[in-house]
Amino acid sequence: MTTTETSGSGDVSRSLELLWGTGERPSRGPKPGLTLDRIVTAAVRVADAEGMPAVSMRRLSTELGTGTMSLYRYVPGKAELLDLMLDRVTGEPLKELEGGPAPTAPEAWPDAVREMAAAHLALYRSHPWLLKVNQSRTVLGPSAVRGLDASLFALRGMGLTDPETISVIIAVQSFVSGIARMELESAEAAQQTGQSEEDFWRSQEPYLSKAMISGDYPSLAGLSEDAFSSQFDHFAFGLERLVEGFQALVRARAGAA
Secondary structure (H helix, E strand, O other): OOOOEEOOOOOHHHHHHHHOOOOOOOOOOOOOOOOHHHHHHHHHHHHHHHOHHHOOHHHHHHHHOOOHHHHHOOOOOHHHHHHHHHHHHHHHHHHHHHHOOOOOOHHHHHHHHHHHHHHHHHHHHHOHHHHHEEOOOOOOOHHHHHHHHHHHHHOHHHOOOHHHHHHHHHHHHHHHHHHHHHHHHHHHHHHHHOOOHHHHHHHHHHHHHHHHHOOOOHHHHOOOOOOOOOOOOHHHHHHHHHHHHHHHHHHHHHHHO
């Protein structure tokens, strides 16, 4: 999947000022009712509906009923706006965790991993444009820092080293983004081609059937009929295997100690 935007590609200092609340007020001539919060909210709404390519200062000025130049008094450009959008939606998984019975006991870290994964999958499903943003250089705002801090607190009972704990978070988020990307690409393919997932694979059935009875692909031919069933929950299965792997490591460390 081709990325369309890159975080941290604008004036990072200006993005940080805006994220941490030290540069929200425009220098002159603010339009009554126009705020940085409204601008970011409108940008996220457009991206959710039409993707990041649809987000432009001109488009947002139309959405907000103001002149394009008025927006530049609040945010330098799209690159800095993207940094603000990312931090805005990054706070959503944390809100979900705060709204439920978030585990606080050190030994409850497996539930924390599950909740973290579920919250991030919901995030990608709500904001699919995130999967097309290169976030290798994320500008860290309050939401991102608060979310990382909450994750570290929830995982403290694992007893791992700091680099290992960060690696746990990376492993979980990488797994979740992979599942979300698979879902998004499947939906995009159906939309772009006008052909459903079922029809696409059904069109290949005559050729694949001949290949299977040829004897050249015994492992594939031996699979059960439901091997590629869309009803199988790959997210739940993979997540539990991750948790079990982490649990095995934690037990091994405790035994060695």
